[in-house]
Amino acid sequence: MQNLLTASQMREADAYTIAHEPIASIDLMERAAHAFIERSLALSLIKKDQSILICCGAGNNGGDGLAIARQLYEEGFSALHIWIIHYNERQSADFKTNLARIETLPISIQSFAQEDELPMIEQSLIIDAMLGSGLNKPLSGSWLKVVQHLNQAKKKVIAVDIPTGMPADGHLMRSMTALFAHEVISFQRPKINFLFPESAYFMKRFHVVDIGLNEDFIARQASDFYEITSNDARAIYKERRPFSHKGTYGHSLLIAGSEDTMGAALLCAEACLYTGSGLTSACIPKTGLTALNTRLPEVMAISREALFHQPLKQYTAMAVGPGLGKSQEISELMKRLLAKPAMPMVIDADALNVLAENQQLFDRLPPDSILTPHMKEFDRLFGEHSYWYDRVVKAREEAQQRKLIIVLKNQYTFIALPNGRILVNFTGNPAMASGGMGDALTGMLVALLAQGYRAEEAAILGCYLHGKSGDLLAETGMAVVPANVLIQNISKVMGNI
Numbered sequence: 001m002q003n004l005l006t007a008s009q010m011r012e013a014d015a016y017t018i019a020h021e022p023i024a025s026i027d028l029m030e031r032a033a034h035a036f037i038e039r040s041l042a043l044s045l046i047k048k049d050q051s052i053l054i055c056c057g058a059g060n061n062g063g064d065g066l067a068i069a070r071q072l073y074e075e076g077f078s079a080l081h082i083w084i085i086h087y088n089e090r091q092s093a094d095f096k097t098n099l100a101r102i103e104t105l106p107i108s109i110q111s112f113a114q115e116d117e118l119p120m121i122e123q124s125l126i127i128d129a130m131l132g133s134g135l136n137k138p139l140s141g142s143w144l145k146v147v148q149h150l151n152q153a154k155k156k157v158i159a160v161d162i163p164t165g166m167p168a169d170g171h172l173m174r175s176m177t178a179l180f181a182h183e184v185i186s187f188q189r190p191k192i193n194f195l196f197p198e199s200a201y202f203m204k205r206f207h208v209v210d211i212g213l214n215e216d217f218i219a220r221q222a223s224d225f226y227e228i229t230s231n232d233a234r235a236i237y238k239e240r241r242p243f244s245h246k247g248t249y250g251h252s253l254l255i256a257g258s259e260d261t262m263g264a265a266l267l268c269a270e271a272c273l274y275t276g277s278g279l280t281s282a283c284i285p286k287t288g289l290t291a292l293n294t295r296l297p298e299v300m301a302i303s304r305e306a307l308f309h310q311p312l313k314q315y316t317a318m319a320v321g322p323g324l325g326k327s328q329e330i331s332e333l334m335k336r337l338l339a340k341p342a343m344p345m346v347i348d349a350d351a352l353n354v355l356a357e358n359q360q361l362f363d364r365l366p367p368d369s370i371l372t373p374h375m376k377e378f379d380r381l382f383g384e385h386s387y388w389y390d391r392v393v394k395a396r397e398e399a400q401q402r403k404l405i406i407v408l409k410n411q412y413t414f415i416a417l418p419n420g421r422i423l424v425n426f427t428g429n430p431a432m433a434s435g436g437m438g439d440a441l442t443g444m445l446v447a448l449l450a451q452g453y454r455a456e457e458a459a460i461l462g463c464y465l466h467g468k469s470g471d472l473l474a475e476t477g478m479a480v481v482p483a484n485v486l487i488q489n490i491s492k493v494m495g496n497i
């Protein structure tokens with residue numbers, strides 16, 4: 001697990017590294033510039049014959065920009081042009097050193113003071129090194145004008161560390177102006193604000209490069225946010241054991257589907273199967289029986305009427321919600337289920353809506369139950385939120401208070417744990433943005449619970465595998481990944497973990 005830092009913690013990590021390791025601040029900047037170029041080349045974001053405008057401020061972000069320009073020149077880039085935006089009086093020491101290092105080279109540099117008119121931009125690419133994580137207020141005055149001028153040029157932009165004008169943490173507002181970046185190459189850790197959907201106002205994609213800041217120091221910093229890494233998923237995953245049998249891997253009960261939305265139940269059951277549940281039973285309306293038996297002969301069916309006429313303790317874990325629909329009958333069913341809940345549970349979709357309307361049911365959920373709301377379901381449960389940041393903070397509060405695990409789904413899914421931590425899952429991609437994905441995740445989570453993973457482990461591993469399966473398919477060139485295709489890839493992803 002990697003903790004994510006605020007901008008001010010990042011500054012402390014920078015200072016600590018310089019004080020405790022044999023590296024001077026200027027050399028750290030050199031390393032950052034090198035890492036920026038190396039990644040840009042690896043991703044084919046820059047080409048030697050391209051005309052590039054490097055826009056620099058006079059702080060350390062600007063210092064990075066100058067170091068990048070010089071290193072690009074040394075790499076053989078010839079069509080480089082530099083702007084120095086001299087609106088702030090202060091120049092950082094490393095900016096000054098890098099300015100002295102570049103002034104002797106044949107690279108054209110233009111400096112702009114507040115009153116200077118900005119020229120048209122002829123270059124095809126802009127490297128944005130004006131303001132970085134030192135931003136301490138929204139842009140205004142001349143800074144606002146320069147950014148608007150650059151935005152109007154509609155050129156491709158690669159931002160150094162963070163787009164100029166975008167705050168690294170705290171509220172992201174549409175009213176803020178930043179230089180829109182098509183790519184951001186960020187140092188050491190992603191900025192917390194990259195994870196919220198509002199970041200799309202300011203940037204398209206980000207990449208993180210290691211610049212060798214002291215990781216021991218970073219790990220000691222208190223943080224609300226932790227990035228789930230592939231190592232975390234690997235450490236949780238348990239291989240199937242010799243001599244094991246279907247009874248070893250639990251029995252999942254799914255309560256899902258209605259006449260019109262039987263597909264949700266089928267996808268949930270299929271995901272449960274492919275994630276390794278020993279046995280899977282689906283409690284669905286009678287109208288879905290033929291579909292279930294045809295598509296998933298491995299899955300057993302129970303009718304809604306039969307559900308309470310049999311001992312529920314034969315099941316190891318339960319998921320309730322996908323495609324249930326909204327009706328009095330479903331509310332009653334939820335109330336009966338939660339009268340004596342005795343097994344780990346995943347609550348999704350329409351079951352969340354029942355909870356939203358019957359908040360007293362919250363107290364009956366077994367501790368560590370996993371709730372998997374998307375944004376709208378979350379707001380129905382816990383109130384409207386204007387900012388994702390606030391929504392995530394609310395998820396943390398609710399998870400802590402109610403001793404539940406809240407999986408707030410998003411491109412970067414936030415897993416709020418009862419201990420107050422927020423884990424962020426980085427796998428997954430926009431090709432997966434279609435119906436049925438949530439049903440698949442629910443099926444995966446219940447399968448992991450049934451196999452004996454602790455709820456926290458199931459949430460981490462389930463979200464990771466779900467996104468990873470989608471990522472691997474997208475990497476094969478699929479622009480859209482339908483849920484059933486993702487599901488059929490899960491067991492392979494698990495096998496190769």
Ligand SMILES: NC(=O)C1=CN([C@@H]2O[C@H](COP(=O)(O)OP(=O)(O)OC[C@H]3O[C@@H](n4cnc5c(N)ncnc54)[C@H](O)[C@@H]3O)[C@@H](O)[C@H]2O)[C@@H](O)CC1
Pocket residue numbers: 010011013014028029032057058059060061062063064088092130131132133134135136137138139140143160161162187211213
């Ligand atoms: N880990 C690190 O901290 C490292 C940081 N580096 C670079 O250093 C950057 C941070 O540098 P600085 O702290 O010098 O700050 P910046 O270069 O981001 O900004 C310069 C100065 O602009 C002023 N400013 C802030 N908001 C403003 C606004 N709205 N309008 C006008 N002026 C404003 C502030 O006084 C700030 O110090 C990072 O983004 C990164 O690019 C790298 O050199 C390597 C290591």
Ligand SMILES: [K+]
Pocket residue numbers: 061128129130131132159160161162163164
């Ligand atoms: K920048």
